[in-house]
Amino acid sequence: MDLILSHCSSLYISTLILLLFAAKGTSESMFNFTNKCDYTVWPGILANAGSSPLDTTGFELPPGGSRNYKVPPNWSGRFWGRTGCTFDPHTGQGGCVTGDCGSNKVECNGAGANPPATLAEFTVGSGAQDYYDVSLVDGYNLPMVVQAGGGSGSCLSTGCVTDLNQHCPTELRVGEGEGCKSACEAFGRPDYCCSGAYGSPATCKPSVYSEMFKTACPKSYSYAYDDATSTFTCMGADYTIIFCPLSTSRKSARDTSPTTGSVTGSNNDTVVVDSPWFPDFFTGHSSETLSFSPSSIASVALLLFLTMH
Ligand SMILES: *[C@@H]1O[C@H](CO)[C@@H](O)[C@H](O)[C@H]1NC(C)=O
Numbered sequence: 681m682d683l684i685l686s687h688c689s690s691l692y693i694s695t696l697i698l699l700l701f702a703a704k705g706t707s708e709s710m711f712n713f714t715n716k717c718d719y720t721v722w723p724g725i726l727a728n729a730g731s732s733p734l735d736t737t738g739f740e741l742p743p744g745g746s747r748n749y750k751v752p753p754n755w756s757g758r759f760w761g762r763t764g765c766t767f768d769p770h771t772g773q774g775g776c777v778t779g780d781c782g783s784n785k786v787e788c789n790g791a792g793a794n795p796p797a798t799l800a801e802f803t804v805g806s807g808a809q810d811y812y813d814v815s816l817v818d819g820y821n822l823p824m825v826v827q828a829g830g831g832s833g834s835c836l837s838t839g840c841v842t843d844l845n846q847h848c849p850t851e852l853r854v855g856e857g858e859g860c861k862s863a864c865e866a867f868g869r870p871d872y873c874c875s876g877a878y879g880s881p882a883t884c885k886p887s888v889y890s891e892m893f894k895t896a897c898p899k900s901y902s903y904a905y906d907d908a909t910s911t912f913t914c915m916g917a918d919y920t921i922i923f924c925p926l927s928t929s930r931k932s933a934r935d936t937s938p939t940t941g942s943v944t945g946s947n948n949d950t951v952v953v954d955s956p957w958f959p960d961f962f963t964g965h966s967s968e969t970l971s972f973s974p975s976s977i978a979s980v981a982l983l984l985f986l987t988m989h
């Protein structure tokens with residue numbers, strides 16, 4: 681959406697901000713997928729039962745690429761990265777070396793990841809808290825972190841920045857080392873799987889394997905009852921899911937420096953707010969040059985308000 685407006689009015693800007701914040705509480709969240717790996721990743725998306733699917737259930741993300749998707753209110757589900765995929769350019773048929781969902785296509789169409797796969801799990805609160813975590817309970821295939829932006833609450837980043845494939849014990853290794861199984865997957869023992877007699881937090885304890893995962897990735901779920909140190913909350917945020925966060929940047933995963941934000945049209949009929957964007961917006965660091973006239977601001981505010989509901 682193109683905003684070329686003239687004149688500035690603090691009253692109208694305040695109105696706009698108020699409307700944006702009001703709208704944000706109930707609107708859908710924006711999820712940004714960014715691939716910092718030096719190889720292509722094919723994210724897979726699975727909505728939990730009862731959640732409407734996103735616009736995609738799987739897509740290709742080249743090195744350095746990023747895509748935004750809207751997530752509807754109260755959505756819950758999971759994201760993961762597939763690696764080593766080949767899809768026939770004519771038929772679209774194919775599969776992946778890790779994280780394959782068995783759909784035989786780029787879109788996963790309601791199928792989940794074949795373990796081992798690093799999983800990002802979300803429950804979007806839509807007016808209540810969002811819950812999110814990165815889980816290695818189904819094993820590990822690539823580094824992945826989740827960052828929250830523009831929300832309120834603790835909103836910490838989580839995930840696994842370490843390349844666990846390089847530290848994977850032989851008995852958990854997959855193929856040439858492109859994935860690392862969970863001990864449950866590798867050995868099927870109830871004490872590793874937290875099943876049977878071990879099916880409760882009181883009886884299922886960390887194992888030598890889950891502790892190895894936990895040491896490498898302290899904020900990720902390393903076994904089924906690892907909730908205390910692995911579940912994170914935030915309210916009204918947008919999220920960035922980054923594959924291989926360290927490969928182009930040595931910054932800490934918990935980097936809170938503001939990103940250069942802007943008001944962008946994610947598609948032709950929706951206005952979304954990339955947060956945190958206000959500081960850049962007002963200091964003019966945004967790539968777009970914005971100025972305002974009272975009447976156009978009012979219509980923009982109204983438009984934003986309507987489209988975000
Ligand atoms: C996703 O987030 C990254 C990092 O903040 C940003 O550089 C990129 O432009 C965003 N992608 C889209 C499609 O907005």
Ligand SMILES: *[C@@H]1O[C@H](CO)[C@@H](O)[C@H](O)[C@H]1NC(C)=O
Binds near residue numbers: 753805
């Ligand atoms: C989301 O869930 C909350 C709590 O269950 C409910 O009050 C709200 O109406 C839901 N929002 C939508 C858009 O479904």
Ligand SMILES: *[C@@H]1O[C@H](CO)[C@@H](O)[C@H](O)[C@H]1NC(C)=O
Binds near residue numbers: 945946947948
């Ligand atoms: C917006 O619509 C134009 C023309 O219909 C199209 O070329 C363009 O790709 C669309 N942009 C997005 C982001 O969907």
